[in-house]
Amino acid sequence: MIAQKKNPLFYKMFFGAAIFASLASFTVARAHDDDDSSFVSSGQKITPNAVPSANFQLLNPGLTDFPNFVASGALSSVLSPDQHTLLILISGHNLLDNAASKVVPTDSEQYIFVFDVSTGKPFKKQVINVPNTFAGIAFNPNGNSFYVGGGSDDNIHIYGIQGDGSWAEIGTPIALGHTTGNGMPNPSTFVTGGLAVTADGTKIVIANVYNDSISIVDVAGHLAQLHQHALHRPQGGGDVLGGLQGQVVAQRLPVLARAGE
Numbered sequence: 001m002i003a004q005k006k007n008p009l010f011y012k013m014f015f016g017a018a019i020f021a022s023l024a025s026f027t028v029a030r031a032h033d034d035d036d037s038s039f040v041s042s043g044q045k046i047t048p049n050a051v052p053s054a055n056f057q058l059l060n061p062g063l064t065d066f067p068n069f070v071a072s073g074a075l076s077s078v079l080s081p082d083q084h085t086l087l088i089l090i091s092g093h094n095l096l097d098n099a100a101s102k103v104v105p106t107d108s109e110q111y112i113f114v115f116d117v118s119t120g121k122p123f124k125k126q127v128i129n130v131p132n133t134f135a136g137i138a139f140n141p142n143g144n145s146f147y148v149g150g151g152s153d154d155n156i157h158i159y160g161i162q163g164d165g166s167w168a169e170i171g172t173p174i175a176l177g178h179t180t181g182n183g184m185p186n187p188s189t190f191v192t193g194g195l196a197v198t199a200d201g202t203k204i205v206i207a208n209v210y211n212d213s214i215s216i217v218d219v220a221g222h223l224a225q226l227h228q229h230a231l232h233r234p235q236g237g238g239d240v241l242g243g244l245q246g247q248v249v250a251q252r253l254p255v256l257a258r259a260g261e
Contacts, residue, residue, distance in 0.1 A: 136195035149192030181211035
């Protein structure tokens, strides 16, 4: 066997080229970084813009007194039947204080963000204020109205499409009128959770949070005709949001009606 002589100059050139390539790669990667990326515990960075054509927008309701405020608690979203309108329901602790450290009630509400997604890129069309809410939002199958749960106000808001394409609340909220519940003993607050609409658009089904029950609202009469239908708490979990229960019951409601349940 003939021993080959090592060439120190070759190795220096090789490692130098490797280091240069690594630095170039790092520079290119940094050039593609965006301000929306965040570090995770592994030291890697994640970004909502990783998917091609992704779009990331902050949910700023455009308050005059707090122009830079970004709402927290984007809890639910729903797409209209024609897939042209996206609704995002805000249910966070959005309490804002003035210079005297006093809460500004008109600026301390929840919100419904209305986006036009018909072109593929979300365009914010409208922001609707809601006094209270929690998780529940759904379109009527006709696409001309949608419903929002009032959270701790224990009611349902109805919104309809206007002639100019904007959305406005129709009438006064529908009170569910709970005075007692099936779940926690003597609850101090009755809260609407997830909600769904039957396929024929005639009934709204609301899961009552920590109440082991649902409420069923007649859309035409704007009345909670049937409510406090007891439900068994699913094994291993509660009805914190109740969205799944509301959807399941909404799908089964015609069957329940025929069966007389």
